[in-house]
Amino acid sequence: MSRLQSSTFFSKLIHLNANTKNVIRKWKCDSYSSLLGEKFIGTYNKDSSRPHRLLPIFKELPTENLVPPVIPEQKWTPNSIRLGVLARKKGMTALWDEWGVRIPVTVFQLENCQVTQVVSHGPNARRKNIVDIQIGCTDRRRPERYMTRALIGHFRKVGLAPKKYVELFHVTPDAALPVELKAAHFVPGQFVDVQGTTQVYRRHMVLRSPTVPLVQRVKERFDPGKVFKGKKMAGRMGGKKHTSHNLRVIKIDNALNCLYIKGAVAGYAGEIVRIKDAIRKHGTLAFPKDALPPPFPTIHPKVLESMPRELGAKTGGTDPFLIKES
Incomplete structure (x- = not known):
């Protein structure tokens, strides 16, 4: 050629x-x-x-439901299970009460946390009094490149922008709602459970074992002939789901849609966590007495407009620095 x-x-x-x-x-x-x-x-x-x-x-694509959201009027009962939210961990800071006592808090921000699907079980289901609600947050950038057609159609069906994170929550039928969730869904002073992912760090906080030929047996031949439980050996540690129970909500910022929760939570800054009402404090024990009943099934938009920007829990009480006479 x-x-x-x-x-x-x-x-x-x-x-x-x-x-x-x-x-x-x-x-x-x-x-x-x-x-x-x-x-x-x-x-x-x-x-x-x-x-x-x-x-x-x-x-x-709309960022809210095509149908105007209608919050059903339901009455809260101690047996009602409210819906949780997905929030992004922003980091930790500190607040001070009226006596100058430092309160370490973790800041969480809600990013377009909306209901994407409501799944009700049939009469023959194992849990008849439970409804599964799918929550999505954080609008996905360039969804046509990172998402499948089926997943895009799933969000288009309900008239929402494609979401990056999706989780499932179990609630009672009276708490089902097809609207967006705000930080005012929670009450200052109430107790919540926060589930995050533990950080991956060095196991046992020691260096790795020496290389060959210094590595020897750990079971000591015939006596004892086994490895005792709890022996410090190589293995993976971290990267698991961990739930912090009974954490108190100290402050709510309605303008930034942020929650200030007392204490530390598993996970790096920037990760998505699950926040819901404390399960170990059943009924009225999870909420302060002056906040009963809580927003149910969530805060109404008209009520949210009349609320101040920041809401704080009652702190202080008696002077902690006062010396008690014996």
């Missing part, structure tokens, strides 16, 4: 590959247009050379 023939052959091959890529690009764009509906077809160029850059088509 001469140089002229070879150059012509490769030029035809390159042209064929380019046509094939254009067909694939057009198919991708058509598939997304059929998924999103007719109102989104004209918002991007089908002949674009970079079909994955379809972010403008998702800017018109």
